Amino acid sequence: MNNFTFYSPTYFVFGKDTEKEAGHYVKRFGGSKVLIHYGGGSVVRSGLLDRVKNSLQQESVPFIELGGVQPNPRSGLVYQGIELCRKEGVDFILAVGGGSAIDSAKAIAAGARYEGDFWDFYEGKPVTDALKVGTVLTIAAAGSEGSGDSVITKEEGMLKRGAGGEALRPVFSILNPELTQTLPAYQTAAGATDIMAHVFERYFTNTKEVEITDRLCEAVLLTMIKEVPRVIADPNNYEARANIMWAGMVAHNNLVGVGRDQDWSSHGIEHELSALYDVAHGAGLAVIFPAWMTYVMKHDVNRFAQLAVRVWGCQMNFMNPEETALEGIERLKQFLSSIGMPINFRELGAKEEDIPLMVEKLGLGETGTMGNFVKLTGKDVEQIYRLAL
Structure with missing residues (x-):
């Protein structure tokens, strides 16, 4: 066996109705203004997004929204998210969805604290600083809710690349298996x-x-x-x-x-x-x-x-x-x-x-x-x- 270090500080909240606690955990981990990042579709139709927003309102945590994440998340929306976070003074990103929403949130979190092009991280530059990220998971797949990894597709040339670093590991992740029951x-x-x-x-x-x-x-x-x-x-x-x-x-x-x-x-x-x-x-x-x-x-x-x-x-x-x-x-x-x-x-x-x-x-x-x-x-x-x- 090789020498190794292992540090996995994500706080997991597992079980039924746990999405209703999102506001509590955002506040607990220091979020004072939140970007809720999601895809759309089922997150909206199922009422999940409203439950998450209500939980933030109950904790008096202000938030803004950015939907539109696609499967194989795109760089264009990441650039929009970075600009929005800087403009609105966001200090916490809450991803509501699957691996695509979480990966996109991580990319925004890294880019918002970086003066250069966030794509530098997807060409090998280590991520050492990022906004805090929390997740409300809706599909068991990518494992992004517990990892420091992110994969983004750059529209110019359709290049799909990964980035990683402990700064991207979510501070908390809410895992309610009920949210996956409507998946095809x-x-x-x-x-x-x-x-x-x-x-x-x-x-x-x-x-x-x-x-x-x-x-x-x-x-x-x-x-x-x-x-x-x-x-x-x-x-x-x-x-x-x-x-x-x-x-x-x-x-x-x-x-x-x-x-x-x-x-x-x-x-x-x-x-x-x-x-x-x-x-x-x-x-x-x-x-x-x-x-x-x-x-x-x-x-x-x-x-x-x-x-x-x-x-x-x-x-x-x-x-x-x-x-x-x-x-x-x-x-x-x-x-x-x-x-x-x-x-x-x-x-x-x-x-x-x-x-x-x-x-x-x-x-x-x-x-x-x-x-x-x-x-x-x-x-x-x-x-x-x-x-x-």
């Missing part, structure tokens, strides 16, 4: 796939002797395998929703990733799909991850076989562990398909002729690489896209 099955499944992908990015490591985090990763995956079909069958299953919602946070606040090298190439490869086609991030990951696994499996066959046995219940073939590893990948594809996820380019709506463009936009050039488990060149990425056809 496809969104639920895409969110679940994203959760599983966050675990896979950490599970496939070259670090030895990380049994505790291996087991934690496997526990999250087993939970998803059990609970996702239950909520697809019965969207109002509160207990299953609750397990999925907490799994989403655990999968990405880095509890399951400490002490080990992590990969993250599949997320980068997928970002080009969702940037180009505006597909759900989880749906893109459902296509990319099995292809990536197939391409890199021989690098550490025993790790893939371990996953197949411990998570998918495969029988270990000690004479031919590669057979076990491949069976595990096939079980993953079958599971994703069973919950309504695409597993190839055709089902996603992606096109073979766009592969060279997506590889180019990754910016690896002739010598650059991505990932850690296996360092991938542009040619490797092209082969992974083709395996996903």
